Amino acid sequence: MDTTGAQPWYRDPSSDLPFELYSQFRLEGLHQDALRTVAFFPWGNESLGSLWDGSLATEQNYAKWNVVVNKFRDTVAIGGDTSVYILWLKRRKHPLRINIPETPEVDLIHSDTTQVAWVLSPNAIDQPLLILSRASLIWIYNPVSKGLSSYLRGHGGAITSLAVHPTRPHLFCSTSRDHSARIYDLNLAPHQGAKDSDVNPHWPPGTLPSRAGAPHGLHMNEAEGFGIARCIIVLMGGRSGGHEAAVLSASFHPQYPIIATCGVDRCIKLWHVNPRNSSQITREDKPLFSSSRIHRSRVLSVQWMSHDTLISHNPSAILRTDPTDEDNKDTYMVPGEIVVWTWLGLDRFFPPLYDDLKAEGRSQTVLRGCASDYQESSSFTMSANAAFPAIYPQLISPNVNVYQSPTHDPIALCTIPTVLPFEKKKEEHQKDKGAICVSDIHGDRSLSSLSVENLATGTPKDGETRVAGTVQIFHIPSLPHRLPSRFPLDAPPDGMPANAKVAEEGIADLPGLSRYHAELIERDPPPPFKSWTLEVPLSEFDLTSEATHAVGHGPAGGMTQAYDTRQRKVRSEKDETEKITGQEYTLKSIAEVPVSVQNAKMGMDGKVIVVLGTRGRLWVYRIQGRSRHQK
Numbered sequence: 001m002d003t004t005g006a007q008p009w010y011r012d013p014s015s016d017l018p019f020e021l022y023s024q025f026r027l028e029g030l031h032q033d034a035l036r037t038v039a040f041f042p043w044g045n046e047s048l049g050s051l052w053d054g055s056l057a058t059e060q061n062y063a064k065w066n067v068v069v070n071k072f073r074d075t076v077a078i079g080g081d082t083s084v085y086i087l088w089l090k091r092r093k094h095p096l097r098i099n100i101p102e103t104p105e106v107d108l109i110h111s112d113t114t115q116v117a118w119v120l121s122p123n124a125i126d127q128p129l130l131i132l133s134r135a136s137l138i139w140i141y142n143p144v145s146k147g148l149s150s151y152l153r154g155h156g157g158a159i160t161s162l163a164v165h166p167t168r169p170h171l172f173c174s175t176s177r178d179h180s181a182r183i184y185d186l187n188l189a190p191h192q193g194a195k196d197s198d199v200n201p202h203w204p205p206g207t208l209p210s211r212a213g214a215p216h217g218l219h220m221n222e223a224e225g226f227g228i229a230r231c232i233i234v235l236m237g238g239r240s241g242g243h244e245a246a247v248l249s250a251s252f253h254p255q256y257p258i259i260a261t262c263g264v265d266r267c268i269k270l271w272h273v274n275p276r277n278s279s280q281i282t283r284e285d286k287p288l289f290s291s292s293r294i295h296r297s298r299v300l301s302v303q304w305m306s307h308d309t310l311i312s313h314n315p316s317a318i319l320r321t322d323p324t325d326e327d328n329k330d331t332y333m334v335p336g337e338i339v340v341w342t343w344l345g346l347d348r349f350f351p352p353l354y355d356d357l358k359a360e361g362r363s364q365t366v367l368r369g370c371a372s373d374y375q376e377s378s379s380f381t382m383s384a385n386a387a388f389p390a391i392y393p394q395l396i397s398p399n400v401n402v403y404q405s406p407t408h409d410p411i412a413l414c415t416i417p418t419v420l421p422f423e424k425k426k427e428e429h430q431k432d433k434g435a436i437c438v439s440d441i442h443g444d445r446s447l448s449s450l451s452v453e454n455l456a457t458g459t460p461k462d463g464e465t466r467v468a469g470t471v472q473i474f475h476i477p478s479l480p481h482r483l484p485s486r487f488p489l490d491a492p493p494d495g496m497p498a499n500a501k502v503a504e505e506g507i508a509d510l511p512g513l514s515r516y517h518a519e520l521i522e523r524d525p526p527p528p529f530k531s532w533t534l535e536v537p538l539s540e541f542d543l544t545s546e547a548t549h550a551v552g553h554g555p556a557g558g559m560t561q562a563y564d565t566r567q568r569k570v571r572s573e574k575d576e577t578e579k580i581t582g583q584e585y586t587l588k589s590i591a592e593v594p595v596s597v598q599n600a601k602m603g604m605d606g607k608v609i610v611v612l613g614t615r616g617r618l619w620v621y622r623i624q625g626r627s628r629h630q631k
Contacts, residue, residue, distance in 0.1 A: 010409055010475045017473065017532040019609055019621040024539060027078075027085065027095075027616035035612045037079035039116045040603025041072045041128070042164075050406075051167055052122055064126040072143070076603065076610055077130055078618070079114040084132050086143060089608060089620050098141055100134050101151075108135060108158055111397070112177075117162040120169040121186040121228070129186070131172060133159040138174060138184075140229060150227030152190060154182055163250040163259075172229075173259060175247035179237025181261050183273055188230035192223045232275045233282045235261065241286035241374035243267060249301040251310070256350050258288070260310060262299035266292040268312060269374075270343060272367040286374040288349055288367060294339055294380065303402050305410055308346040309383065311476060313338040315397040316388075336388040336398055338412065338529065340479060345369075345379040384479035386529030388414065402476070403602035410476040413600045413609065414531070415469065466538045468613050469597025474531035534600075536611050536619050542595045 009015045027035070048065045049057045074090040086096040100114065115133040119140070129149060132139045135158055140150035157177030165171040170186040224231065237243045245264035252259050257274040270289040275282045297317030305311050315336040322328045349367050357363055373379070388398050396417055404410035599612045604622075611619040 008409070010411055013475075013478065013530065017534060018623045019534060020623075021537070021619060022608075022622045023089070023620045025087065025095075025616075025618035025620070026539075027080075027618070034080045035078055035614075035616060035618065036113045036598050037116055038599065038601045038610050038612060039077045039079075039118055039130075040601065040608075040610075041075040042118055042169075042603075043069060043120070043128075044073070044605070045069050048125070051120070051169065053167075056122060056125060061125060068126050068128060072128060074604065074608075075143075077116045077118070078612070079116040079132075081114060082134075084114065084116055084130070084141070086130070087618075089604075089610070096143065096146070098130075098132065100132060100139065101148075103135055103137055112158040112160070115159060115162045115174075117164050117172060118169070119164055119172050119186060122170055123187065131162055131164075133162055133174060135159070136176065136178075138225075138229075140186075140227065148227070150190070150225060150229050152184070152225040152227075152229055152231075154224060154231055155180070157246070160246060161249045163252060165252040166254045171252070173250045173252065175250050175261060175263075177246040179243045179245060179247060179263075181235040181247050181250055181259075182231045183233040183235070183259070184229045185232045185275075186229050188232070189228060190224035190226060190230050231281060233273055233284060235259075235269075235271050235273075235287075236283055236285045238285055241269075241290060243269065245298075248299065249303075251303045253304055253307075255307060256346075256354075260302045260304065262302040262312060264298040266295055266298060266314075268294055268299055268302055268310075272349070274365055274367075286368065288369050288373055289343055289345055289377050289379060290374050291377050291380060293376070293378075294341055294382070295337070296334060297336070300397055301400055301402075305340070305402075305404065305476070308344075309340065309342050311338065311340050311402060311410070311412070313388075313398065313400045337385050338388070338400060338414075338479070339382055340384040340476065341380050341382045343380055345373070345377070384481045386474075386479050386527060389416070389528070399599045401599070401601045403606055405605065408606045411602060411606065412474055412476055413602055414472040414474070415597050415600050415611075417596065417598050467535045468538050468542070468595045468617070469536050471534040471536065471597065471600040471609070471611060472529075472531040473534060474529050479529055480527050534609070534611075534621065536597050536613070538595060542615075542617070 009018050043051075045066055047069075048054075048062060074088055076087050076089060078085040078087060082100050084098040084100065086098070088095075112135070115131075117131045119129050119131055121127075121129070127142055127144045130141045130143060132141060136153065136155040138150075138152040138159070139148055140152075141147070142149045155174065155176040155178050157179075159174050159176050161175045163173045163175075171183060172186075173181055173183045175181045235242065235247075237245075237247070243261065243263045243265055244267075247261050247263040249263075250259055250261045252273075257272060259271050259273045260268060261271065262268045267290055269287040271284055271287045273284075294312065295314040296319065297314045299312050299314050302310055302312040313336065317334050317336070318331050319334060320328070321330040321332055349369075354363065399415045399417070400412055402410055402412045595613055595615050595617055597611055597613050600609060602609050607623045609621040611621070613619070
């Protein structure tokens with residue numbers, strides 16, 4: 001918070017962006033999109049007073065805590081494909097590289113990335129830990145002792161995200177493509193299979209723990225892993241109330257025992273996550289809230305902004321022009337959007353006396369809504385929304401990271417990756433337009449707002465500025481406020497209710513529509529958001545390297561390593577193809593892919609921004625920089 005009395009820069013739309021480029025990094029030996037996840041060290045000197053309700057805020061613990069914070073205050077973890085890097089942004093220290101142990105060969109897709117997150121145990125506050133996930137496995141690394149502390153398994157699909165509880169950082173959640181999410185407790189040891197007789201719950205009407213396989217991700221007879229952390233809750237997928245497709249993101253509520261999840265099924269779900277006991281795993285298949293009517297395509301992220309307000313976003317979507325006509329195959333594309341919305345059911349499940357009753361030991365351990373809560377709830381209202389630029393094709397998804405703190409308004413950073421590692425295979429009669437990837441409908445558009453000629457040809461002319469991409473930064477409270485209804489209740493022209501019209505004409509019923517009117521199915525497009533633009537420049541090395549590759553000489557800046565076959569089973573041969581959405585695509589060589597921005601995140605009290613790019617590039621921006629240097 002600015003203590004000088006001046007208004008913070010993010011509250012003044014006319015102010016200039018105060019960030020300046022502080023340093024650049026280039027990690028050698030990485031393929032073109034190896035760096036895509038980043039996690040700042042999340043705590044400061046005063047954080048101990050807010051963790052675990054301040055129960056550890058003693059003078060003795062503060063002495064230990066200040067030593068830890070001083071050691072890691074400018075630390076950031078960067079997730080690569082087979083390695084994780086710990087960098088010190090303000091101190092000249094050699095980066096620490098963590099090689100992820102080899103795993104059985106699995107079939108991952110391009111969006112399956114190595115996830116990283118910081119956690120902390122109340123039993124060892126002087127040893128912060130780093131969670132690493134790759135494929136369906138989790139490792140916990142101790143940067144103090146510089147060794148692995150734990151290895152965990154349990155998911156039946158690739159892990160898509162990691163979320164840590166903001167005030168109880170010994171709890172973390174992993175989401176997966178197996179339609180489930182799993183919550184772990186650092187204070188417990190992994191179960192050891194048959195040695196733990198009471199780990200699994202019983203399946204009614206049985207009374208004994210189940211020892212069968214795990215269709216819902218529950219424990220099997222094998223050991224869960226070694227070291228620390230045990231899965232205590234499984235949020236199961238399935239038609240009873242869970243996700244019916246891959247789960248992509250999760251966010252813990254800072255105060256109440258709730259976690260939000262979202263996924264490919266377009267649903268956002270809010271779950272009660274209070275475990276019944278520490279020895280037996282809790283399974284949950286019915287959330288307190290579930291709705292697919294907030295977004296029109298897969299939901300990429302969700303995050304709590306306040307006690308009842310959340311923010312979520314989705315990429316571009318292809319919709320049918322007339323979803324009621326089975327013979328009409330015409331489609332159109334709508335841009336992705338970011339939505340701020342409010343859950344209206346919080347006070348129903350957690351009344352004002354909840355905290356007082358909890359202090360007396362009388363809190364309710366089991367919460368269960370009705371069918372209208374966990375199937376298709378209307379208990380929400382949309383407060384604000386804004387649209388991203390239209391992206392073709394929909395394979396490219398905007399990356400959004402939200403930063404907020406008790407002393408800082410929520411700020412969102414949006415990046416749109418400019419390239420994918422494959423291009424559509426051109427037909428013989430198709431002219432070479434120089435595009436990296438071409439949409440079926442918009443064949444003259446490339447994936448980037450910058451033309452390929454601007455991205456992949458020689459050094460700039462005098463007076464020109466070459467950029468690797470841009471980061472859009474916007475103040476979330478300044479998003480356009482509106483209260484639209486995605487499914488209006490207006491009557492059709494003839495005033496006939498939907499169920500009567502379906503019965504008469506045999507048209508398939510539309511879920512969520514109370515009345516039938518095709519023209520009212522979609523609301524008006526949201527307005528584009530207003531933001532600051534951070535241009536990320538290319539270095540002289542990148543310009544020289546690209547100019548060399550434009551004429552076909554040499555590898556890409558020392559990047560001789562192709563895609564890791566352990567990760568994605570991607571062939572390194574340029575003439576091999578992959579089938580994607582029914583179209584034929586050719587894998588691009590590393591030398592053909594220009595340096596471009598992939599992701600960005602804010603941290604360190606909102607004063608530092610780290611931007612990740614292809615070919616192992618990192619850019620560090622800060623508000624008050626005394627010097628600039630390049631590494």
